[in-house]
Amino acid sequence: MRYVATLGDAEHEIELEEISAESFAIKFGEHRFDADVRKVGPASFSIIINGRSFDLDVVREGVELVVASRAGSTRLTLVDAARRASRAAAKKPEVSGRAEIKAAMPGRVVAVLVAPGDEVKADQGVVTVEAMKMENELKSPKAGKVIEVRVVAGQTVEKGELLVVIE
Numbered sequence: 001m002r003y004v005a006t007l008g009d010a011e012h013e014i015e016l017e018e019i020s021a022e023s024f025a026i027k028f029g030e031h032r033f034d035a036d037v038r039k040v041g042p043a044s045f046s047i048i049i050n051g052r053s054f055d056l057d058v059v060r061e062g063v064e065l066v067v068a069s070r071a072g073s074t075r076l077t078l079v080d081a082a083r084r085a086s087r088a089a090a091k092k093p094e095v096s097g098r099a100e101i102k103a104a105m106p107g108r109v110v111a112v113l114v115a116p117g118d119e120v121k122a123d124q125g126v127v128t129v130e131a132m133k134m135e136n137e138l139k140s141p142k143a144g145k146v147i148e149v150r151v152v153a154g155q156t157v158e159k160g161e162l163l164v165v166i167e
Helices: 081-089
Strands: 002-007 010-020 023-028 031-039 044-049 052-061 064-069 072-080 099-102 107-112 125-131 134-139 144-149 162-166
Touching: 125 162
Parallel strands: none
Antiparallel strands: 002 010, 002 072, 010 023, 023 031, 031 044, 044 052, 052 064, 064 072, 099 162, 107 125, 125 134, 144 162
16 A cells, blocks of 8 residues: 655655554655554554554544654644545646636625736635625636736626636
8 A cells, every 4th residue: 555644844655565464564765664553542553663662642633644652743644645646637737828717606706815917826816705605715727917807895796707817
């Protein structure tokens, strides 16, 4: 099994090979070692690596795992490498040319986050629209320059109405 572990801003590839029910061969970067892993409580594990014992508590908080030991705690995300690769391949294609951001449903403009001439990044919020008592931030599908803003805060909009144009 291959995983990508993210600790802070650093990503690390981890390979796990199950040797027996409680024994694993672990490859972390260029390092390879054998580990004996025992679950000793609902969220507690005892791990022996090269004769050294480590006691860890592992708790899920949203998408993160919080791993606590006597030395402190660390937050990390762990993603199956194959699933991560398929997600990356399925990402939206790069948008080129003129991008028109339109209202997905009738609503009221709560905030206009950009002005004509502003440079925006891909996935940067440009307009917030309230519809059905929910605020939805509409984002730029590409990096570019805002060439037109057709709405102001407080304005009501209809489904399909052009809000912002980015080139």
